[in-house]
Amino acid sequence: MSEGKGYRGPKGTYDVYPGGREPHERPELWAFVESVARERFRRYNYQEMRLPVFEEAQLFIRSVGEASDIVRKEMFLFQDKAGRELALRPEGTAGAVRAYVEHNLFKQAQPLKLWYYGPMFRHERQQKGRYRQHTQLGVEVLGSSDPLVDVEVISLLYDLHQAIGVREEVVYLNNLGDMETRRAYVPELRAFLEENRSELDPDSVARLDANPLRTFDSKDPNTQSLLDEAPTIGEFLSEEASAHLGTVREGLETLGVPYEIDERLVRGLDYYTMTVFEAKSAALGAQDTVGAGGRYNGLISTLGGPDLGGIGFGTGVERILLAAASRDAAASTRAFFVTLTPEARMLAFGLAAALRAEGVSCDLDYADRSAKGQFKQADRVGADFAVILGEDELQDGVCKLRDMKSGEERTVSVSDGGKDLLRAVAN
RNA sequence: GUGAUCGUAGCUCAGUUGGCAGAGCAUCGGGUUGUGGUCCCGAAGGUCGCGGGUUCGAGCCCCGUCGGUCACCCCA
Incomplete structure (x- = not known):
């Protein structure tokens, strides 16, 4: 993956994406x-x-x-x-x-x-x-x-x-x-560390001149126990x-x-x-x-x-x-359009646009799924409703509105540009 | 910058003394000629990180390299 084909994000970076693990x-x-x-x-x-x-x-x-x-x-x-x-x-x-x-x-x-x-x-x-x-x-x-x-x-x-x-x-x-505190404290600390130089870890010795305060960052056990004896800044404030x-x-x-x-x-x-x-x-x-x-x-x-x-x-x-404690956010879409004949897709698309314009979240299939597959997708996106458009519905100018939780279905007119559907789906 | 450890399907991982690359989940389809979340069947999906070497033969052994993870250092 590192050569020729396929790119990876630069070393030390990560991506945020649907389904991310961490x-x-x-x-x-x-x-x-x-x-x-x-x-x-x-x-x-x-x-x-x-x-x-x-x-x-x-x-x-x-x-x-x-x-x-x-x-x-x-x-x-x-x-x-x-x-x-x-x-x-x-x-x-x-x-x-x-x-x-x-x-x-x-x-x-x-x-x-x-x-x-x-x-x-x-x-x-x-x-x-x-x-x-x-x-x-x-x-x-x-x-x-x-x-x-x-x-x-x-x-x-x-x-x-x-x-x-x-x-x-x-x-x-x-x-x-x-500054007053530091002027009083830092020389005292430095003097203490100099006295015990031989017991310090190499990193701490290196820090001694530049910034002796940083010695306290050391995780070296010997240095840490030595620092128990060191003068503390509290006494010098x-x-x-x-x-x-x-x-x-x-x-x-x-x-x-x-x-x-x-x-x-x-x-x-x-x-x-x-x-x-x-x-x-x-x-x-x-x-x-x-x-x-x-x-x-x-x-x-x-x-x-x-x-x-x-x-x-x-x-x-x-x-x-x-x-933080991990939490799960459930996917949520108000309505998913299920089209059972190719002729229904443009109608579904128009109805989806009408619902979206009124602030209702909705989606439809773009993967040429079977009827079963479309219902499965509706379930996956957490749809509250499936809006079903098949040959019969097209003929009658209606859709079937399926409540995905209860499974109940009712017929709603779509001949008015989606106003009835909006009312039925809005809450 | 230093050290340890790990890279096999989208994900989690098996893979025997070196001998035809696997499972579960996910995806798609079918069972239900128009109905999801359970179930059953099937399909698709891999240059085994990459490059060399050893070997009749390498996912497996050796070298290198890139990357992940964890720790040191340091910091959010």
């Missing part, structure tokens, strides 16, 4: 998620934004961070014909903030509460819940540093997941502090950061969002400050983060805007569907 391959589940998400965003008063799927590569390098894995090894990079360095977006925040600054949206009433939805691209080896093209629902609240905004964003994430049916979800919360965290916790408790403080929670994107959070589901595999985000109080000014705060989350739709 939850994220089933169109009806996507439609469900999309409708729930839109409804939640409406309730919380978020407005939609639509952004390009590629941007100048430099935008991501500056915002996500040169040292981050996303920038260092996971971006799809390409040049356009004029030689511009572009990248398929690996995440949504950079583009949203770029648009916010570019269109002077900070001049509107603040904060601006935004949501977006679309594909993200990362050049990674795929595994359960991880694809090279995946889809994120995201929100950004720009122009406020109010801790209650943090509460709203986190609770919206949780609410959204619960409305869709994510199982065994826990939100992990941490505060990475402001500035008064402001500490108060901020306190308000966020109080807010989450007020709203009943289940969360746990995890002082080892750091994030792989460099723009985060203060509040960071990850929603995990035990129903997933090793990639158990179903949604995550945090505050980025320096990002707007870094990208050329005013010194305003922002916070957002991204949540992966594929992982939501994987973590």
Whole structure:
């Protein structure tokens, strides 16, 4: 299949199609998620934004961070014909903030509460819940540093997941502090790690200089047990950061969002400050983060805007569907036309058009099926009614209307362009 | 990028010491010259991922390659 004949989707991608096996391959589940998400965003008063799927590569390098894995090894990079360095977006925040600054949206009433939805691209080896093209629902609240905004964003994430049916979800919360906190904490952590350098795994040693906070991401057991002894950021939080965290916790408790403080929670994107959070589901595999985000109080000014705060989350739709209890959506069509003679097909087609024009879903056979086959198809598409047109019916200007559930049939006139049929089929 | 494992019909999978490529489900038709969801019968559907090699002979053994899955790394 890989050579000569037959194409496959690119490595690390998947298709959504009728009969798809995995939850994220089933169109009806996507439609469900999309409708729930839109409804939640409406309730919380978020407005939609639509952004390009590629941007100048430099935008991501500056915002996500040169040292981050996303920038260092996971971006799809390409040049356009004029030689511009572009990248398929690996995440949504950079583009949203770029648009916010570019269109002077900070001049509107603040904060601006935004949501977006679309594909993200990362050049990674795929595994359960991880694809090279995946889809994120995201929100950004720009122009406020109010801790209650943090509460709203986190609770919206949780609410959204619960409305869709994510199982065994826990939100992990941490505060990475402001610059003051980091200036005090990072040297202490680095000193501790240097002292114990010989006990660290190679990846952690490599991270020591660039970003010692990331050592906490290590899954190496030795490193993890060593980190039990490490100084924690909680001891170093500035008064402001500490108060901020306190308000966020109080807010989450007020709203009943289940969360746990995890002082080892750091994030792989460099723009985060203060509040960071990850929603995990035990129903997933090793990639158990179903949604995550945090505050980025320096990002707007870094990208050329005013010194305003922002916070957002991204949540992966594929992982939501994987973590949610699977559901079955029954097919549903109001009426299926069964034609028993070729002469009836054009009449059926006209009647179908008349019903469709009035909002009634209906269909007919395009596969030259036998009568039996057409009834079988009617059953398969979940038709409530079969509209039967044979020689006798044509002669009398009627159809037989069969209730597929009860099997009862009655005769309905079709000589009036379908008005009687519409009445009989409508509910 | 690293490792393990798997690629046979649309789907789920059998396939013996290397010897004519199979089943169930799904599809189409027939049993019911015009009636589905149960049942019975039948048909159609494959370059056994791809390319080399060994052999009289390869789905099976060897090498390579592409892809899936899972894990590491990292993240949604």
